[in-house]
Amino acid sequence: MKTYFRLLKFTPPIGKFIAPYLVCSILSSIFGILNFALLQPLLGVLFGTEEHKNVVRPESSFSPEYLKDLFLYHVDHTILTEGKVHALQFVCIAIVISVFLSNVFRYLSSRLVEKLKGKTITNLRSTIFNRILNLHLGFFNNERKGDLMARMTTDVQEVESSVGRAFSAVFKEVILLVGFFVTLFYQSVQLTLFSLIVIPVSGVAIGLLSKRLKEHAIDVQTTMARILGQIDEAFGGMRVVKGFNGEKFVGTKFENENKHYFRVWRNMVYRQELASPMSEFLGVSVVAGILLYGGSLVLSGHSSLSPEGFITYIVLFSQVTRPAKEISNAISGMQRGKASADRIFRLLDTPSVITDAADAKTLTGFREGIEIRNVSFAYEEGRNVLKNISFRIPKGRTIALVGQSGSGKSTIADLVPRFYDPTEGQILLDGIDIREISQHSLRDQMGIVTQESILFNDTIYNNITFGLQATQEQVEEAARIANAHEFIMQTANGYQTVIGDRGSKLSGGQRQRISIARAILKNPPILILDEATSALDTESEKLVQEALTRLMQNRTTLVIAHRLSTIQHADQILVLQKGQIIETGTHAELLSHDDGVYRKLSHMQGV
């Protein structure tokens, strides 16, 4: 129940919905019940028992009794003045009007539920997305993407259907059920008391059935999450799948998961599908019991119920099963919905490891430099990938990190914009620990160009501005500096060309130049540059290198270099090995160390 109360936080102000919804539901129920109750006069006319019973016009008052008597009076009056066929027509028209009104109000109430449901889900989906966006980067190392996608799609859908069901079960169906029982009691107290003894038996049976449904639902959701993950990986890595003839490998893996999904899904739906036939069987059994008991009462003359009253009673009673079934379906649906909602809430409750301090300072500029002071870092406890690193990046200088793969270069680059916090030590910007600075203002000072150009399936223009307010001229200027303007103009729609999934319609070099243009447009004082390793042809590399050099001008840069040729002019080069700085100096200084690692690396690369 706690889960459902929490879901209420995502619904729009529910008070606004309840009053019109209640009115529509009550009216729909009244007219719905009325059209069955009208069977009695209908049968009365057909059987000829209705004649001359209500020849006196009833005294006017505000009670259902008066309305009923008034109606019967009119029926009788029509029989007397215009004959039975006309009376039949009169009753039938009344039935049609009441069915029409019942359905109009039912439609209106459904619209209200759908609106409530839609708004709740839109709200929930945005909240999840924003929550995930604001989680620390490290979170994404441990979570499968498919799992996150499943929470935003299948889990949200599951909650959507259960919210609607729960809402209509709580209000509409319960109202209808109460309405039916009031009418049934009115028709015959004796029979209704009897049915109230039999009904709970079927209720318990259905309750037992839906109990295990939740466990099955959890299985189904987690398996679907894995399937989504596999789809994402396979489609995202299509080049590798095809290049390595991996279709069979990927296909088999998917098929196994898909078969597993079938099995867990089957377990769930078999159980779920059992609910309806079982409740129908139990419902009809109950009706048969009443038929037997009530029939014998009518036959023996021990009941005040007339035969047409009894038939109307049975028809009304058979209608009770529908809302009862809806309520039982809603309960089983709510179990599934709860499993999904719990998964969503677990995600929403994941604390972000990187948060702003309560009194976080807002940086307004960058004046002196960055200092990495005695920093150690471990992704997993006990396995330090950086060990007591210290160095300074004075304003306006370029510091390069070199070292073997896995030596910790990217990790250092991730610590400066505070994607992770150091396990030990501090990172200071203008003498302030970056943990005391708001993340937003810290990252505002930085431009990040990664090894792999991160582009989105949008226009070139939007990929360059990436949320910044900029004029066409500013964007073009940035693209010119990044050596990108020319090729952009050659694309089909220039700056408005959509570049495909992750920029797939562009070459590697073009993608990089767009990323560089993005950083140029942002114009940050600090630059974190992870140099591309991908082999570009000489022409393309020259263009990219030129763009980078222009980007680095007058900025403070931390560059991760994979090719030493590009960092010969760096103010200082740090050589990393297994998480430690083992050499520092300029290109010339480092080359002069006879046994130096840098010198060896340099020879290997022929620099």
Ligand SMILES: Nc1ncnc2c1ncn2[C@@H]1O[C@H](COP(=O)(O)OP(=O)(O)OP(=O)(O)O)[C@@H](O)[C@H]1O
């Ligand atoms: N998210 C992570 N979780 C756990 N360990 C990680 C994670 N990212 C990196 N590592 C480990 O940290 C160490 C340093 O990795 P890092 O990416 O900083 O190296 P690098 O010098 O940038 O390598 P490369 O030049 O290949 O990019 C490696 O041993 C790596 O296995």
